[in-house]
Amino acid sequence: MTEHTTPRTGHVALIGGGPAQPDLITHRGHELLMAADVVVADRLGPRGLLDELREDVEVIDVGKTPGRHTATQDEINALLVDRASRGLRVARLKGGDPYVLGRGSEEREHCRRHGITVEVVPGITSAVGVPAEAGIPLTHRGLSRGFTVITGHDDLDVVPRSEQHTLVILMGVSTLRRTATQLMVNGHDASTPVAIIESGGMEDQRVTLSRLHAVADVAARRQVANPAVIVVGAVVTLADDWPQQLDTATPAAPAAAALTSL
DSSP states (O other), rough: OOOOOOOOOEEEEEOOOBOOGGGGSOHHHHHHHHOOOOEOOOOTTOOGGGGOTTOOOOOOOOOOEEEESSOOOHHHHHHHHHHHHOOOOOEEEEEBBBTTOOOOOHHHHHHHTTTTTEEEEEEEEEEHHHHHHHTTTTTTTBBBBBHHHHHHTTTTGSSSSOOOOOEESSOOOOTHHHHHHHHHHHTOOTOOOEEESSSTTTTTOEEEEEETTTHHHHHHTTTOOOOEEEEEEEGGGGSSTTTTTTTTOOSOOGGGGOOOOO
16 A cells, blocks of 8 residues: 655744744744744744744844845745745744834735735734833823834924824934934924833843934934934923933033933
């Protein structure tokens, strides 16, 4: 008697890893990651979990930094389909949540067009998790009734002008001066509190607290760099270090006037 084996059907899991810390991934996300044959990993995912993988797992780094892409989005899409088509279990490990400015829906659509089954595992988006690490809620009774998440390259005309609204900006360091200026032109008060959280949740996390009119100069002086989450709104006054580390001194101001943690 000849025994016939059925080829294993591959699939893709789009896993939201949360904001960098390995213990913030969901149980389901961790389960699928550990069962994977191939892991396609972003730069801002919980990369410490890669050390827990089996030795035979293929790990493919597709991390992106400003101005440097290891792989284009089209190449990533093709890679997912290629490996899953071979019958492999593919884990696409992303930072934050796959569906919040993570292009997860594009990857899902591409896989489905090629007959690949996709499971989406939500994660804690950095837009929420990183401010929380600094003690900043996005809503708070009397201060904010809602929030908007954008990138530093988006049209600021879509941002509500209500004082009781929080703006969260991802990938916004390089355009911070333009963003702050445009927000004030659009009617935001120049004294609106602003927080910039660099490397949120990591050992080298750093928080810069300022106000809208001064934040670009303060960020330049402190050499703020990506990855960073920018929060604009009254909720910033609830930050762990407000107002002790409030910094509104521009480069031309006397050094003694700067209240800074540097």
